Amino acid sequence: MKIGITGSNGILGSEFIKLFNKKDVRSFQGRIEKIKDVEKWICKNNFDKIFHFAAIVPTIKVNSNMKKALLVNYIGTKNIIDTINKFSKKRVWFFYSSTSHVYNFYKNKQKETQNTKPISYYGQTKLFGENYILSNKSKIIPCIGRIFSFTDRNQKTPFVIPSIIKKINNNNSNKIKITNLNHYRDFLSTSVIVKYIYQLFKKKSEGIFNIASGKPFHLEKIAILLCKKNKKKLMRVKKDNTPTYLVADIKKISKVCSFHKKKFQNNLNYFY
Numbered sequence: 001m002k003i004g005i006t007g008s009n010g011i012l013g014s015e016f017i018k019l020f021n022k023k024d025v026r027s028f029q030g031r032i033e034k035i036k037d038v039e040k041w042i043c044k045n046n047f048d049k050i051f052h053f054a055a056i057v058p059t060i061k062v063n064s065n066m067k068k069a070l071l072v073n074y075i076g077t078k079n080i081i082d083t084i085n086k087f088s089k090k091r092v093w094f095f096y097s098s099t100s101h102v103y104n105f106y107k108n109k110q111k112e113t114q115n116t117k118p119i120s121y122y123g124q125t126k127l128f129g130e131n132y133i134l135s136n137k138s139k140i141i142p143c144i145g146r147i148f149s150f151t152d153r154n155q156k157t158p159f160v161i162p163s164i165i166k167k168i169n170n171n172n173s174n175k176i177k178i179t180n181l182n183h184y185r186d187f188l189s190t191s192v193i194v195k196y197i198y199q200l201f202k203k204k205s206e207g208i209f210n211i212a213s214g215k216p217f218h219l220e221k222i223a224i225l226l227c228k229k230n231k232k233k234l235m236r237v238k239k240d241n242t243p244t245y246l247v248a249d250i251k252k253i254s255k256v257c258s259f260h261k262k263k264f265q266n267n268l269n270y271f272y
Contacts, residue, residue: 007053032076073125109249148186148212181220212248
């Protein structure tokens with residue numbers, strides 16, 4: 001079996017590639033937005049399965065260069081799909097790493113069947129990719145993973161958890177004031193996310209799947225735990241914003257992925 005992976009140097013891609021024998025995996029090394037680079041990679045290897053992790057994130061980086069983000073996140077995806085459909089002699093199972101940002105904020109848990117309304121331009125670029133895949137699947141078996149919030153020890157700012165840790169570490173006071181924490185997000189560690197993806201791969205799953213814990217994490221509570229870890233105290237501030245919710249319904253993926261999921265609630269190691 002020949003397996004192709006884009007974004008193998010990223011946090012998710014590098015974690016995922018550890019699950020395979022290196023001889024079976026061909027990592028993409030060119031520029032995803034250049035069709036010739038993509039064609040050369042796919043035609044040379046005749047892949048059975050492709051995992052597409054390459055993307056520009058987070059939202060701050062996307063917003064700073066929206067044109068480049070569109071080229072990488074959407075045109076790069078389009079290049080892969082077009083090349084498979086043009087040159088492949090067989091159907092290729094294709095995993096697309098999408099995002100919860102394709103949804104709008106909603107207090108109830110988000111279902112895969114809900115109407116999409118991206119909360120960010122990053123989400124919009126990923127939704128463009130989703131729609132193109134589903135509209136051009138003559139030679140692909142599409143598996144789309146809408147990944148919710150994740151954290152990893154190697155993750156850096158401006159992602160949420162590293163940003164909170166940085167504010168705590170950069171403040172010499174024992175009392176820390178951090179604003180804009182009145183939000184609920186759904187976190188998983190990268191190690192669990194790649195296990196979900198691996199099971200989708202093993203079962204040749206097709207369709208759209210939320211990849212998440214299905215649990216709401218209040219950012220203020222996470223900050224309190226991290227302050228306590230550093231022997232500091234988070235100062236209570238008046239709720240300075242309207243709370244937003246981005247939490248997944250995971251019934252669909254739970255039917256496919258049966259591995260034991262640890263209870264991460266209030267586990268400090270999960271956020272470090």
